Each structure stands twice: as C-alpha cells, then as structure tokens.
Amino acid sequence: MTQYTIWGPLEKVISHRQRVTRLYRKSLNHILSWDMDRNKWRDNAVRLRVVFDQFKDVKDPRLAKSILKKAEGEFFKYQHPQPYIAPWAVGGTLHERNMPPHPKTLELLPIQQEWLDEWIEYYSTHPQD
Amino acid sequence: MYLLTMSAPMMSFMLTLTHKEKIKTTTMQTLACSMIFFSWMNSSIMLYECMMNDTHCQTKIWNWMKTEHMECKISLHMDLLSSSMLFMVTSMSLFVHMYSTEYMKNDPHKHRFMSYLSLFTFFMLLMMSSNNYILLLMGWEGVGICSYLLMNFWYTRMQANKSGMKAIMMNRMGDIALLMSTMMMMNKFGSTKFENLTHMINNKMQTIMNTISMLLLMGAMGKSSLMGLHVWLPDAMEGPTPMSALMHAATMVTAGIFLLMRSSSILEESKMSLTITAWMGATTAFFAATMGTSQNDMKRMMAYSTCSQLGYMALAMGISKYSISLLHLMNHAFFKSLLFLGAGITMHTIKNEQDIRKLSSLMKQTPMTYMGLMTASLTMTGTPFLTAYFSKDQMMENSYKNSMLYWLATITAALTALYSTRLMYFSFTKKPQYTHTQKPHTTSEKDILMNSMIMMLTLMSISTGYMTYTMLTQQQHPLITQKLILTPLMCSMTTSMLMTTLYTNNNLHNKTTLTTLWKNFNSNAWNFNTFYNNMIGEKMLTLAHYQTYKHSDKGILEKIINNNLTNIMMHNSQNISKFQSTKMTQHLLTMILFYSSFTMHIKSQKLNNSVLFWKNTGCSFKSCLGQTMKHNSLMPQFAKLKIVK
Numbered sequence: 001m002t003q004y005t006i007w008g009p010l011e012k013v014i015s016h017r018q019r020v021t022r023l024y025r026k027s028l029n030h031i032l033s034w035d036m037d038r039n040k041w042r043d044n045a046v047r048l049r050v051v052f053d054q055f056k057d058v059k060d061p062r063l064a065k066s067i068l069k070k071a072e073g074e075f076f077k078y079q080h081p082q083p084y085i086a087p088w089a090v091g092g093t094l095h096e097r098n099m100p101p102h103p104k105t106l107e108l109l110p111i112q113q114e115w116l117d118e119w120i121e122y123y124s125t126h127p128q129d
Numbered sequence: 130m131y132l133l134t135m136s137a138p139m140m141s142f143m144l145t146l147t148h149k150e151k152i153k154t155t156t157m158q159t160l161a162c163s164m165i166f167f168s169w170m171n172s173s174i175m176l177y178e179c180m181m182n183d184t185h186c187q188t189k190i191w192n193w194m195k196t197e198h199m200e201c202k203i204s205l206h207m208d209l210l211s212s213s214m215l216f217m218v219t220s221m222s223l224f225v226h227m228y229s230t231e232y233m234k235n236d237p238h239k240h241r242f243m244s245y246l247s248l249f250t251f252f253m254l255l256m257m258s259s260n261n262y263i264l265l266l267m268g269w270e271g272v273g274i275c276s277y278l279l280m281n282f283w284y285t286r287m288q289a290n291k292s293g294m295k296a297i298m299m300n301r302m303g304d305i306a307l308l309m310s311t312m313m314m315m316n317k318f319g320s321t322k323f324e325n326l327t328h329m330i331n332n333k334m335q336t337i338m339n340t341i342s343m344l345l346l347m348g349a350m351g352k353s354s355l356m357g358l359h360v361w362l363p364d365a366m367e368g369p370t371p372m373s374a375l376m377h378a379a380t381m382v383t384a385g386i387f388l389l390m391r392s393s394s395i396l397e398e399s400k401m402s403l404t405i406t407a408w409m410g411a412t413t414a415f416f417a418a419t420m421g422t423s424q425n426d427m428k429r430m431m432a433y434s435t436c437s438q439l440g441y442m443a444l445a446m447g448i449s450k451y452s453i454s455l456l457h458l459m460n461h462a463f464f465k466s467l468l469f470l471g472a473g474i475t476m477h478t479i480k481n482e483q484d485i486r487k488l489s490s491l492m493k494q495t496p497m498t499y500m501g502l503m504t505a506s507l508t509m510t511g512t513p514f515l516t517a518y519f520s521k522d523q524m525m526e527n528s529y530k531n532s533m534l535y536w537l538a539t540i541t542a543a544l545t546a547l548y549s550t551r552l553m554y555f556s557f558t559k560k561p562q563y564t565h566t567q568k569p570h571t572t573s574e575k576d577i578l579m580n581s582m583i584m585m586l587t588l589m590s591i592s593t594g595y596m597t598y599t600m601l602t603q604q605q606h607p608l609i610t611q612k613l614i615l616t617p618l619m620c621s622m623t624t625s626m627l628m629t630t631l632y633t634n635n636n637l638h639n640k641t642t643l644t645t646l647w648k649n650f651n652s653n654a655w656n657f658n659t660f661y662n663n664m665i666g667e668k669m670l671t672l673a674h675y676q677t678y679k680h681s682d683k684g685i686l687e688k689i690i691n692n693n694l695t696n697i698m699m700h701n702s703q704n705i706s707k708f709q710s711t712k713m714t715q716h717l718l719t720m721i722l723f724y725s726s727f728t729m730h731i732k733s734q735k736l737n738n739s740v741l742f743w744k745n746t747g748c749s750f751k752s753c754l755g756q757t758m759k760h761n762s763l764m765p766q767f768a769k770l771k772i773v774k
Contacts, residue, residue, distance in 0.1 A: 033425075036486045036555065038562055078645055081652035082425050087481045091288075094481050098237060099285040 006076055016061075019068060023075060024052055033080035131188050131205045134171040134215070135254045137164040138222070141247035149240035158230040161243045165226050165250060169219040172212070179212035180600050187260055199315055206260030206323065210390055213455060213601065214257040217462050218380050220589075222250040224582050225375040228470055231576045232371055232477070242282060246375065249275035253380055257387065262311040262321035265388070269307065269352070272381050273300045279372040280365050292364040299361040303351015303385070310344035313337070327394040338395060342402035345392050346409070353385025353439045356413040360657050362436055366428040370476065373428060374469035378435050379462035386442045386458055390451050397449065407447020407528070411537040414440030416655060418544035422551065423651035427472050427483045430552060434509065435465055437541060444538060445524040452602045453527070457520035459601075460594045464508040464516060467586035471502040474579060475556060485552060489559040495574050499557050501583040506549040508590050510621045511542060516594035519606055525617050539617045546621035550628040559632075 005011060006026070007019070014022070028045055035041040058064045087094040108116060141164035145157050152160070178184040189204040226246060233239050252275060256268025281293035314321050317337055318329045330338065349355065354362040365377045376382070389396060389406065396402055414437045421433035438461045445454035476483050478495055492499045508515040511522055525542070528534045574580060598606050653659065708719065 033486065036559075036562070077642070081649045084425075084484055084486055087483075093483055096286040096288075097283045 006072055006079075016064065016068065019072075020052075023068070023071060024048070027075055030075070030078075030080045030083055033083045130171050130174070131207060131258065132190065134168050134175070134219075135205075135251060135258065137168040137171075138247045138250040138254065140164060142244045142251060145240055145247065146244035149244075154239055157240055157243060161247055162223070162226045162230065164247065165219065165223045168250070168254070169216075169223045172215040172219040175207060176212045176216040179207060179209050183209075193263075199319055199321070201261060201263050201321070203264060204260050205258045207258060209601070210387075210455065211258050213459060213597075214383075214387055215254060217459050218250065218253045218257060221375055221379040221462055221466055222246065222253075224466065224470070224586060225371045228374075228473075228579055228582045229369075229371040231579045232473055233369065236369075238282070242279075242369065242372075245275055245279050245282070246372070249279065249376065249381070253384075256384060260322060260324070262307075262314060262323075265391070266304075266307060266311060269384065269388075270304065272384060273297070273304065273352075276300070276365070276376055276381055279376065280368040282368050282372065286367065289367040292361070292367040296361040296365055299358050300351050302358060303348045306344045306351070307348030307388070310341050310348065313341050313344070317341075323391060323394075330394055330398050335399070338398040339401055342392070342396050342399040343405070345388060345395065346402055346406055349385030349389050349443075350409070351385070352388070353382050353443070354436050355385070355409050355439065355443055356416060359413065359417070359436055360654065360661065363424075363429045363432045363654070366426070366432050370428070370469060370473035373432075374466040374473070377432060378465040378469050382435060382439060383442075383458050383462070386439065386446070386454065389443070389446050390455060393446075393451050396446070403447050403449065405447075407444055407531070407534060410440045410443025410445070410447055411528075411534045411541075412440070413437070414444060414541040415537050415544070418541045418548065420651050420654050421548040422544060423648050424548075425484050425486055427476070427485055427488070427552065427556070428469075430485075430548060431465070431468055431472065434468075434545070434548065435461075437545065438465070438509070441521065441524060441538070441541075444528060444534065448524075448528050448530070448534075450524060450527050453520055453524050456594065456597060456601045457517070457524065459597060460508075460516040460520050460590075463586060463593050464505040464590040467501055467505040467583065467590050468509075470579070470586065471498045471505065471583060474498045474574065474583070475502075478574070485555040487562060488556040489562040490557070492557040497574055497580050497583055501587045502557070503553060504587045504590055506553050510546040510549055510625065511618060513618065514595070516590050516592070519594035519598045522617060523602075523606075539620055542617040543620040543624040546624040547628055550625045551632070554629060554632045 007014065007022075027048055031044045031048065032038075032041045035044060055064070055067050058067065085092045089095065141161045144152070145161055149157070185208045187204055187206050189202055191203050193201045193203045195201075226243070229239075229242065229246065233242055236242065249272065252268050252271030254268075256265055256272060259265040259268060277293045277297050280296055281289050283289050311321055314326065317334070318326060320326065320329070347358075351358045362377060362382065366373055368377075396406070417433045417436035417440060421430050421437060424430040424433060438457070442454045442457050442461070445451070445457065472483070474495060475488065475491055475498055478491060478498075479488060482488060504515070508517045511517050521542070525535060525538045528538055595606075650656065708715075710716075
C-alpha cells in the first residue's frame, strides 16, 4: 500500500466536506495543467463533475470516506508534476520580487526619533553648518 | 591594450556601484555600455591579431608571489583560444548590457544589476586571459560569486535565495577539485603556467596525469553543469533574463569547457579521462534533452537545452576535437543568448508569464522576436548552412568511431528538434489560450534597442559558424553533405515535422500510467534532486548532527573536558573558601603561619642566593679567564667587579 498525502499537515484539521471541495478544485487545476488546450480541458472538467456528482448523495460516512480516499489516491497517481502557478501567486515567478520592507522596519525607536528631531531642529536654526 | 580590455569593465563596476546616488540612471547605463564597447573593440583587434596574423603573446603585469618552490606572476596570455573567448564574452556582454538598459528600466535596482554585470565581465576576461592556473582560479571564483549575486538579484524572493545557495554549493565541489588539481601541479611540476606544463608533461607519470585530468574534469563538471553536478543550472533561472542570457547560456557555463580546452595537453596524456569526458558529454546531452522535452517553464527548458549543448562540447573534447568544440561554443553563445533575450521580450509581452501552456499565438504581437527565436531554434537543430550546422554535425561525424556515442548524439539531435518545436509551437503558433487578464498588451516590441539586439544576434546566429569555421579549424568545410551528416539531420527534421503535425491535430494528450510516470520522471529531472536530498544531504546532516554535534561537541568536549574541568574547579574553590570563616583564632593562626613561613622562605632564599651568587661568579670568572687567554677584550666587567669584591 503506497503512502500518499496531498494535504500535508492540513489532513487532520480539515473536514470531510472541505477535503472533497478542495480535491475537486485541485483536480480541475491539474487537468488544466495536463491539457494545454482549454477546450479539451472543458470536456474533462464536465466528466470530472459527473464523477463527483455521482457520489454526492452518499450518506454512509464510512463509504464516503473510502470513496474519498480512493479518489485522493487516483489524484495522487495522476497529478501533474509541474502544475501551473500564476506568476503573482505564491511560488510564481513574480512572487516576493522587489518586495517592499515591512512598515515596522521603517519606524524609529523613541530615542532615535528624539535624536532625529533634535538634529532637524539644529540644522534648521544653523543652516551654515 | 590587454590591460585596458580587462580594466574597462572593472572601472564600470566601480563607478556604477560606488556613485549610484550621484550618477543619473541614463548616464550610468551609457557609461557601463561604453566601457564594455571599448573592451569589445580591443578584443576585436586582439582576435584579428591572433586569428588572422597568427600572433601569440604574453604580458607580465606584476610579480604576485614568490616562494621557495614556485613563482606566480600576474601575466596575461593571448592566443587563438583566449582571443576567441574574449571576443565572444565581450560581444555577449555588450549585447546584454544594452538589452538590460531597456529590459530592467522599471526595476528599482538598475545600478546594482549593471554593476554586477560589469564585474562578471571583468572576472570572465581575467579567467580567459590568464596564463597560469592560479590566476585562472581567481577568475573562476570571481565568476562564481557574480553568478550567486546575480542569481540572487531579487533577494527578497525565497526561491532565489535557495537557488543561489544551491549553485554555490554545487560549484564549490568543482572549485575544490580544480584547487586540488592546481596544488597537485604545483607539487609535482613546480609550476602552474600553461606553457611550462605543456613541456613538462610526459607519459611516465600516468597515474599523476590521470588524477590531475580527472580533477580538472570534475572542476569542469561543476561549472559547465555536466551530468552529476548539473542540478543548479535550471534553478539558476531565478535571476533576471538578461543575466541568464549572459551567464547561464553564453559565457559562464562555458568556463568549464574552456578549462578543459586550456588543459588539452594534460587531457591528451590520459586516455582514461578522455574516454570519460566523451561519455560524460554524450550522456549529459541525452539526459538534458529528455528533461527539456517535458519542461513547461520557458527558461528552464532553455536551461536544459544549454546543458545538452554543453554535453555536445564535452563530447567533442572527449574525441580530441578541441577546435570543433570551440567553434560550437562560440556558435552556441550567439544562438542561445538570442533564445534567452527573445524569451525575455515574450515574457514582458504577456505580463511576465513564462509557462508555455499560457503563451500562445504571440506571432502577431511579437513578429521580430518570433523571427529571431525561429532562427535560433532552427540553428540549434542543425539546419543546413546555419551556424550550428558547421560544428554540431562535424562533431557527430567524428564521434562515429564509437557507434554508441554517435547514436546517443543522434538521438539527442532528434530530442533537440522535439523541444525546440514544442517551444515554438506553444509560444507562437498555437490558438490563443490566455484569459482577458493575461492578454498581451499592444506596446510589446516597441523598444528599438531590444529589437536591434535581437536583429544583430539573429544575423550572428546565421553567419558565425560559416565565418569562423575555416579560421578556427584550419580546414575548408565540405558544404555538400555526406552520408553520415545526413542521419542526424534527417532525424531532427523528421522529428520536427512529426511533432508539428501531432501538435496541430491535438493528438498528444493520452494520459496513461506509463506516460504519467515518464513525465514525472523527466519533470523531476531524473530524480537527481531527490537523490541528492534524501541520500546525500539528509544523511550528511544526520551524520553531522549525531557525530559532530551530539557525540563530539556535546559529548567528548563538553561532558568529559568541560564538565570535568568545572567540577575540579568547583571542588577546589569550595576547599579554598573554607579559609574564609568568621573564627578569629583561625584568622590569627593563618596570619602567624603565613608570616612565619614567609620570613623563613626569605631567609632561606637569601642564603641560597648568596651561595649561588658565588658559585656563578666563580664559574663566570673561570670561563672568562679562559676567554681572555684568547681575547683580552672579552673579559666582562661584571666578573671583574665580583673579583674585586
């Protein structure tokens, strides 16, 4: 039995419903990463929806859990090795580029502020210096 | 002139970095470009002298160090290899400097970027024109530092930091190997000068030659990202695109190949290392090409392509065709930098998107770039009469003695055609896939400077091979194709046409388990990173934690030495502190004991001193008396006084 995890540390935190919805969204993204053609992706997306709708009325929690585990296993098997990440998203090529410093790093300590104020006052009264 | 060629980029670096608040951005850019242009002019003259007039010269600048065993001078060496490399480096640097003025115009750290580029050019020129391994090592290390600085240019990006560290670590292995080989040369030959080594080498020292050449090969593996130490190159694409074009496509990665060319006299004495170089090259070319086929990031795909082409160069050196390797190096510099610079324009057109799944139908928006990239792709696949045709097919033909190498190179040629076609099809000719948020803006390709760079590089990509073939290889190229040349050509052409047909008909998306596994394997770069992380990195860290930290630092050093020492000191101090009590009698007793022992000690010492004094004076008197028999003037005054007393 292969050990797989697609949620990482979130696995024990998120609810069953969240796991299903996130799996659906993730699957759509990965199908788009596989199918470069958007029209083809549309067909596959419809098929995926049908599969998810097929099991939406399952009331037995054990059965639902086993179905979800099977689906996650299938996703793990067929997930794209390089899923598409938008440039500005986390992990994208523009992410964190030339990020401005945190506002707090520009704040001065009270002593520094006092010194700066004195300095400005002195030079405003003694411009020749 | 030689010194001026090198010092111009250094001056540019100093001025742009130190006076960034005083000099305006446009002035700074003009200054940097004009300095590099000056350097390029000089290197063109040098190329003319060395290539046309067959000149060979050495210039001594200053004596660096002189020890008992060896002497090292800072002196420059100019021959055909150096001048060709110098011309190539200054040309590429000039193109990239000019391109960067437009490309980086919205970046707040233009000064820093330009200054790093100039510094890199200086170190590259230093390395190429050095006449001994020590000076070469200086340039080599400098280039590595610049690579790290430029890779980590956007230092707020965590991924850029990681890539920089990875590159430094991987390059360090090669650097250590090069350092070891230099030390070995010093030890065995007493010199690191290229010319001296050429004359000193003989067949009798086979083991030493094998060791030195293998170390040199390892050094080249690190810098030129040959198989094993290649993992840093795709990650190095985190830096700005012009930097990728200059360093990780055209110049820096070819430093390893240059090192092997420079050490050709050593390599030729070791048949084992030549065979290993050839196999290393062919394998690198093949596996990098397979990885290139499954990449979706435009720049990473080009990085793997560079890796593959470097493998071809190593293959040519393994079969002792150094001139063809040099020719391919020069050709590769032009067409690969064209690919990178073109990719930069494409990315700017569609809002910094570099995933080819989102790039499509850009032919209308960027016709000039399309033309340039198409030329570069055709050149890379070895299309007849374009630049790479004169070098690539020659090296394949020469590798036919070993049929395995030949077929590996031929398959690689087909794979090259595959990823080139994939790149061109998905980026330029495919139906639009972008959404309204990513739609290309119409202002693309309006920068005249960037377009002119693309135009010039396109012309160079077409003509360099034809122009330099005869001059570098000293023979006429048979323009009419032979039987052997036709095979890789036919392979690559067939692959290109097949892939275009399949992509157009949209027949390449069968998602079976096998294709997924193959895609995963290729996308994960043949699991090299996983292997390094799990088998080497993790194991080494665990070993370091348990052995060095827990057992050595915390164990032997702390428990045995530190703890014992503290226990002894504590015990002693507790014993001593018992004297510090509140009992008056004890204090008085201590005082009496102290004073009595002190007086006794003084008295006994006085007595001893007096005895010793007379003994000593007696001896000195005797010895001095012996001396006076020979030299009267040597009688010491001190002895005289004692005698009188």
